[in-house]
Amino acid sequence: MEKVIEVKGLRKSYKDTEVLKGVDLEVKRGQIFALLGSNGAGKTTMVRILTTLLKQDEGTATINGFDVASNPDNVRRSISLTGQFAAVDEILTGRENLIMIAKLRHLNNPRQVADHMLSRFGLTDAADRKASTYSGGMRRRLDIALSLVGKPQIIFLDEPTTGLDPEARIAVWKTVKELADGGTTIFLTTQYLDEAEQLADRIAILHEGRIIANGTLSELKKLFPQAKVEYVEKQPSLEEIFLAIVGKKEAI
Numbered sequence: 491m492e493k494v495i496e497v498k499g500l501r502k503s504y505k506d507t508e509v510l511k512g513v514d515l516e517v518k519r520g521q522i523f524a525l526l527g528s529n530g531a532g533k534t535t536m537v538r539i540l541t542t543l544l545k546q547d548e549g550t551a552t553i554n555g556f557d558v559a560s561n562p563d564n565v566r567r568s569i570s571l572t573g574q575f576a577a578v579d580e581i582l583t584g585r586e587n588l589i590m591i592a593k594l595r596h597l598n599n600p601r602q603v604a605d606h607m608l609s610r611f612g613l614t615d616a617a618d619r620k621a622s623t624y625s626g627g628m629r630r631r632l633d634i635a636l637s638l639v640g641k642p643q644i645i646f647l648d649e650p651t652t653g654l655d656p657e658a659r660i661a662v663w664k665t666v667k668e669l670a671d672g673g674t675t676i677f678l679t680t681q682y683l684d685e686a687e688q689l690a691d692r693i694a695i696l697h698e699g700r701i702i703a704n705g706t707l708s709e710l711k712k713l714f715p716q717a718k719v720e721y722v723e724k725q726p727s728l729e730e731i732f733l734a735i736v737g738k739k740e741a742i
């Protein structure tokens with residue numbers, strides 16, 4: 491399978507703080523890749539570099555074969571980003587926000603695209619209200635809907651479900667899975683281990699500036715000590731694996 495995201499030796503410091511200390515990773519077409527890490531681990535920094543919003547200090551990153559540093563325009567044409575904080579235009583209604591993006595992406599039928607997205611994300615009733623009157627969760631849903639307009643090839647979602655209620659979370663998961671089934675590559679960050687467990691084909695854990703584990707859920711489960719058989723065998727949850735790996739790392 492073709493690699494659509496390739497990162498090698500990525501380093502980034504903010505003044506004296508080294509946030510990324512040499513990150514390597516790859517994501518193949520149609521995969522859902524989850525980058526896990528605690529607050530301040532550097533997830534948003536990674537996403538900002540990969541989406542050309544921030545320059546790395548060292549190392550390389552290519553998206554769809556284009557180098558983020560030397561060919562940012564082509565990278566931007568290949569991707570869509572939903573940042574950690576909503577990028578919705580508050581003065582416009584939900585519908586107007588969607589129509590605007592559909593027009594910017596040169597789609598033929600912006601009104602139809604907007605209607606479809608509104609219904610898919612449960613925003614039809616609120617469609618003609620200004621986004622400034624939306625609740626946090628509604629704004630988030632609109633933000634994700636905006637990033638999905640026009641079926642981009644690669645989608646970056648920085649903590650897509652933070653602050654969503656369980657129903658909205660499931661709606662986002664469903665959409666993400668459908669997109670991946672259709673060949674879209676998804677790079678998402680999350681602090682919710684169950685989200686990674688539910689969605690991701692591959693999971694990487696970013697800790698103290700490095701990827702300390704990277705693999706499928708079943709590969710990561712092998713890193714965890716064998717389940718003890720007492721009366722019932724309990725498979726470790728991703729949370730237990732995460733804590734075991736992070737704890738092990740700190741003990742070294």
Ligand SMILES: Nc1ncnc2c1ncn2[C@@H]1O[C@H](COP(=O)(O)OP(=O)(O)OP(=O)(O)O)[C@@H](O)[C@H]1O
Nearest residue numbers: 504509527528529530531532533534535536574681
């Ligand atoms: N513009 C900046 N200037 C200085 N330090 C920064 C800047 N942006 C981020 N940092 C620092 O870099 C580290 C990584 O931040 P980043 O936002 O990438 O983490 P994160 O994994 O996305 O965290 P969260 O889960 O809270 O969103 C943090 O220590 C943060 O304080």
Ligand SMILES: [Mg+2]
Nearest residue numbers: 533534535574
């Ligand atoms: Mg972040």
